Amino acid sequence: MKTLMVYFSWSNNTLKIVEETNKYFHYDVVRIERKIPYSKDYNTCAYVEAKDEWEKRLYPEIKQINLDYSLYNRILLFFPIWWYTFPMPVGTFIKNLKNYDGEVYVFANSYTNDPKYMENVMKDLKLIDNTIDYKKGVFNQNVEKHIKFIKEMSL
Numbered sequence: 001m002k003t004l005m006v007y008f009s010w011s012n013n014t015l016k017i018v019e020e021t022n023k024y025f026h027y028d029v030v031r032i033e034r035k036i037p038y039s040k041d042y043n044t045c046a047y048v049e050a051k052d053e054w055e056k057r058l059y060p061e062i063k064q065i066n067l068d069y070s071l072y073n074r075i076l077l078f079f080p081i082w083w084y085t086f087p088m089p090v091g092t093f094i095k096n097l098k099n100y101d102g103e104v105y106v107f108a109n110s111y112t113n114d115p116k117y118m119e120n121v122m123k124d125l126k127l128i129d130n131t132i133d134y135k136k137g138v139f140n141q142n143v144e145k146h147i148k149f150i151k152e153m154s155l
């Protein structure tokens with residue numbers, strides 16, 4: 001079973017979860033990055049750029065990831081909740097996955113611990129590509145819980 005970790009992070013909370021979790025697993029890791037980076041200013045990023053993309057369902061270009069996804073049986077996808085669902089660059093990543101026949105496990109974190117977010121994420125991912133086998137990972141948990149979950153799903 002070959003596993004790839006993919007993440008998007010703006011203020012690096014998700015990056016820390018990925019790095020700490022992966023100290024245990026040592027999987028290959030790639031970062032999703034918007035081709036034109038978001039503003040470093042929170043208000044501009046959140047209330048102008050990200051809000052506009054979300055409201056208009058715009059999938060921004062992301063930096064090219066030179067990987068053959070078919071070499072991996074599963075992808076662990078990590079991101080923060082933005083506007084009640086995934087950040088739109090994550091949507092671009094999913095669009096680019098095309099014909100991926102492994103599993104995609106979803107791990108999200110957010111400021112508010114609202115379980116509805118994960119429901120939104122699962123629903124919105126299917127709207128982009130419903131041929132992909134999405135699975136719920138963990139939502140708003142610490143690193144230990146991530147490690148435990150990934151260990152158990154690998155059994």
Ligand SMILES: Cc1cc2nc3c(=O)[nH]c(=O)nc-3n(C[C@H](O)[C@H](O)[C@H](O)COP(=O)(O)O)c2cc1C
Binds near residue numbers: 010014046047113
């Ligand atoms: C553009 C933007 C939108 C956000 N929207 C939400 C939201 O709808 N609900 C929430 O609880 N937190 C929201 N947050 C907070 C992030 O989900 C939270 O701070 C997360 O841990 C950030 O992860 P990161 O450091 O990897 O970017 C938002 C943050 C940003 C920047």
